[in-house]
Amino acid sequence: MTKILILILTLIFTFNVHAAESNKGSMPKHEWSFNGITGTFDRAALQRGFKVYREVCAGCHSMKLLYYRDLLDIGFSEAQVKAIAAEHDVLDGPNDEGEMFERPARPADRFVNPYLNDNEARANNNGAYPPDLSVITKARRYGEDYIYNLLMGYEEAPEELEVGDGMYYNKWMDGNQIAMPAPIYDGSVDYDDGTDNNAAQLSEDVVTFLKWSAEPELEVRKNLGIKVILFFLVLGTIVYLAKNRLWREVH
Numbered sequence: 001m002t003k004i005l006i007l008i009l010t011l012i013f014t015f016n017v018h019a020a021e022s023n024k025g026s027m028p029k030h031e032w033s034f035n036g037i038t039g040t041f042d043r044a045a046l047q048r049g050f051k052v053y054r055e056v057c058a059g060c061h062s063m064k065l066l067y068y069r070d071l072l073d074i075g076f077s078e079a080q081v082k083a084i085a086a087e088h089d090v091l092d093g094p095n096d097e098g099e100m101f102e103r104p105a106r107p108a109d110r111f112v113n114p115y116l117n118d119n120e121a122r123a124n125n126n127g128a129y130p131p132d133l134s135v136i137t138k139a140r141r142y143g144e145d146y147i148y149n150l151l152m153g154y155e156e157a158p159e160e161l162e163v164g165d166g167m168y169y170n171k172w173m174d175g176n177q178i179a180m181p182a183p184i185y186d187g188s189v190d191y192d193d194g195t196d197n198n199a200a201q202l203s204e205d206v207v208t209f210l211k212w213s214a215e216p217e218l219e220v221r222k223n224l225g226i227k228v229i230l231f232f233l234v235l236g237t238i239v240y241l242a243k244n245r246l247w248r249e250v251h
């Protein structure tokens with residue numbers, strides 16, 4: 001029995017050490033629905049977050065790893081996904097006459113880029129490139145916590161700091177200056193489900209959406225993790241009991 005206890009304690013200890021490690025650093029942590037070993041994505045939050053992306057961030061940031069049909073995973077219906085895709089035009093072709101043509105996007109198309117190319121993106125943003133947001137929570141240190149704080153981190157610059165032309169003071173950006181104007185403020189996106197649309201809520205929802213886009217397999221992975229742990233606990237118990245039985249005669 002002691003062995004099983006030791007095994008369980010080791011497991012609990014391993015999880016705690018891991019949790020303590022990720023608390024390092026000065027980045028404030030946010031409470032996320034998807035944290036913890038049983039964490040899941042809140043579908044309503046994902047849909048609201050997509051609305052924020054679509055109405056605000058999509059003006060400057062691409063998400064080229066996403067297909068419109070991926071939105072089915074977060075609870076949109078086929079008809080909704082079709083309608084969302086059809087708001088954008090994509091270049092297709094060549095047709096029988098050898099010409100390229102534009103047509104409305106379909107669920108099987110990738111998210112349409114707001115700019116034709118990187119140069120146009122820079123030219124429209126004071127020379128700075130708005131990075132693709134498909135896997136941004138993985139591409140930045142402190143992931144979702146950093147992005148949440150960044151969105152909420154616009155402030156009056158301290159007097160001694162000279163903020164460059166077309167730059168904005170942000171507490172969390174490297175060097176405290178960012179070429180992105182504050183994208184979110186209280187009430188800047190309307191919600192249809194009655195959720196309060198203050199800046200903190202809008203930021204939390206859009207970051208939840210970005211986390212899903214970067215790690216859509218998160219729920220499946222956690223689920224499998226729990227099953228694997230349970231499997232080993234059961235297997236451990238059986239092996240222990242079998243060992244006791246086999247050695248009973250020897251003692």
Ligand code: HEC
Nearest residue numbers: 056057059060125128129130131136147178179180183206
């Ligand atoms: C008006 C255009 C514009 C809009 C709208 C916009 N961004 Fe940005 N964003 C930029 C630009 C430009 C940069 C690059 C900034 C830089 O390098 O200084 C950027 C950078 C970022 C970064 C990377 C910061 C880093 O650490 O390098 C993140 C994350 C981000 N934006 C998220 C968002 C989200 C989320 C939204 C929607 C709520 C949004 N942006 C809306 C233009 C925009």
